Amino acid sequence: MARRPKIAVYKFASCDGCQLSILDLEEELLAIGEAFEIAYFLEASRAVVKGPYDIGLVEGSITTPHDAELIKEIRKSCKVLITIGACATAGGIQALRNWRGSAEFMKYVYPKPEYIETLDKSTPVSDHVQVDFELRGCPINKYQLLEVMSAYLAGRAPSIPNQSVCVECKLRGTACIMVAKGVPCLGPVTHAGCGAICPAYGRGCYGCYGPKESPNSKSLMKHFIELGKRREEAVMAFRLFNAWAPGFREVEAET
């Protein structure tokens, strides 16, 4: 059998939810172990196989000077670098500090903020190094991760559509809750991937997968206001896990 590709899984500023999605692939873990050599995955095992690695999966955003250096080292040791989740692809929920700078927040959180060494902004990995593929979601959809890994093995492009969540609503047959119930929903500007779970349970999309390709957030925000949201509330709808992603982050300034 040919040498199994070596995988390394890294973590930066994040909640570990995306790494857990890997472990959550219970049924497929055995097959993953057969197809890949899990060389570095501290969340799962202390045993570490030295690099270089064929694939690096990176969770988390870059928030400290140390992170910013480390990610460059990681890039050098991985042939293919894939970022997973909203933190790594967009800066995560912690990027909310980007509007204010970290100094003020630190004052409230830490008794001795002077001990903290941090960057002013939480940024996606792609702001620092070249990334080969970004898998969106907060957390990622484990089946999409499986698709990315299967595609890697088959040497084909992964089938991860960058269209709206609305497409997934329509495929599953959910009646649009924005139209039929007046519930504000980020689905029309949000990247597909979850399978439109929230609308199926009567809740508007929270934008977990970040902006779709060419999102028209400005028009949707206008519509939220027509549906009765105050302007500040409408802006806040975009200020979640993917707040700093281009396409969402401009809403305030634009309108």
Place this chain on the structure above:
Amino acid sequence: MGEFRDQSDYYLLDPPHIDELISVLRGLGYSVIGPIVREGAIVYDEIESASQLPVGLRDRQRPGYYRLEERGDKAFFGFVVGPHSWKRFLYPPRFKLFTVSRKGEVTTHNVGGKKMAFIGVRGCELAAIQVLDKVLMGGPYVDPVYSTMRRDLFIVAVNCTEPGENCFCLSVGTGPEVGSGYDLSLTEVVGDGIHYFVAKVGSSAGKSLLERIGVRRATGDEVSEAAARMEKSRTLFRKSLDVTGLKDLLYRNLESPVYAEVAERCLACANCTLVCPTCFCTTVEEVTTLSGNVAERWRRWDSCFNADFSYIHGGPIRSSRLSRYRQWIAHKLATWIDQFGVMGCVGCGRCITWCPVGIDITEEAAKIRQRELEVSAT
């Protein structure tokens, strides 16, 4: 109104007969699909009895708006069309086309032979099915999935006695009466202590179904009452599409400023195309397992509003929302005619209702016409 002229073909159904009709069809091995209420909307799904129909409900529709409300009567079909269309059943959103093993064995997956009966197909919807017939079965390349699903279809059509706020079938000639191509058509008469359905036979299968249920012929008065309701229906339309020279109008105005305006609002979310009963575009994707021993090819609905839809080497051809909206409206109302000999729009109004920001195809077409007049006047 040639529809109601010859009275010999009309039968009378009382409300309980609708339930019998459903059970007889089921007894004949049909999977019966009809309107039901789910998640605050009237959608299509398999039904077992008439009690599942949206009795006494009406759908209020405006651009980007849909709400159900009580009618105050017991009408079985007192609503128009919702977010689903029959294409969901004839042309499923996702379909596994074939599986290939590493050894090269190919298994094709076609639909099981379950016969379907559709209850409550409206004029616009019947026209939409006929449009799909042309597109998917009309040429040398017959779609195997659609044609199999379509083969044994039994259609119970319903005339619309009250058009919805976004309906414009009258102006495109597809409604509010159903045209030909059904097995049975029903006109519901409800109000003032009366409730019956005047049924018209459209095929021998339709006729033998009525014989099995054992219904009587409709009287002249009953047929006239149904005809009067349909006459009235034609006066109730609030929306229309001016089709005079429409194709050439759109061809002449590919650079109309209207497109830039609509692109400001359009979300490129694809809802309009996915609710449209005639939009047929799909993509195929290959799925492989980790072991690489099996690969599957799936087909799923796609849309000209998705960037990847026009992706070729180097990028998408239609990267702007402007170009995607223009592609869509021009296909529906113009290029479709060159391709298939009919317009791609049957006037059902779904794209207007289910567009989250309420973009209205009839208004956009009217604006393009208006702008051209303004420009030529100056």
